[in-house]
Amino acid sequence: MAEQAFMDGLSEVKEACYLSDIVVRSADSFSPGIKAHKLILRARSTVVKGMLASGEESLTVPDMNFEELDTFLSFLYTRTGTIPQGLLEKHSKSLYKAGVTYDIPHLCDIAAAEIIRSMKLDHSECLSILSLNQRLLNGTTYTENTLHYKKIQGAALDVGVQYLLMRLESGSLLDLVKTEPELVLKIMCWYIKNVSPE
Incomplete structure (x- = not known):
């Protein structure tokens, strides 16, 4: 006590x-x-x-x-x-952005872990995370070599491939290509570079 x-x-x-x-x-x-x-x-x-x-x-x-x-x-x-779990779930993206913007690595760690967890539950989240990561690259000292960038980007692209496959199977991939062409292209390029054919 x-x-x-x-x-x-x-x-x-x-x-x-x-x-x-x-x-x-x-x-x-x-x-x-x-x-x-x-x-x-x-x-x-x-x-x-x-x-x-x-x-x-x-x-x-x-x-x-x-x-x-x-x-x-x-x-x-x-x-x-x-951070209490309910608040972390609700605000993980803004807390991650604050961690990057104000250079607080521990906050980045906590928020990144929650973001990755939530992406695995809702694959469509990968698109907003890829977009957030790109905005952070453009506006801070955050770089593609930053550990947090690599962790979030790798997880988002991995989940993104699964999301594209789900959209392909459901027949809605073309709709996604029309609304988010750059993100779809980014996911496909990552897949081609990093996933070797079996």
């Missing part, structure tokens, strides 16, 4: 807003800001540390809604670096 109280200490500081010195806002302008502590934010992310170098009193996280932002900040305040 004492150990649990010790581990929950930072989370309680966040919830009580004790000595907070910054307000973090989501892209949703109607949502309230969340009071936080620069010290914690800086300690968890070198990118945020750089963003807060000039003494700002507020920070806007542009690509998150309020619930995603609250989940992200709660993660930053945990000692164990965990």
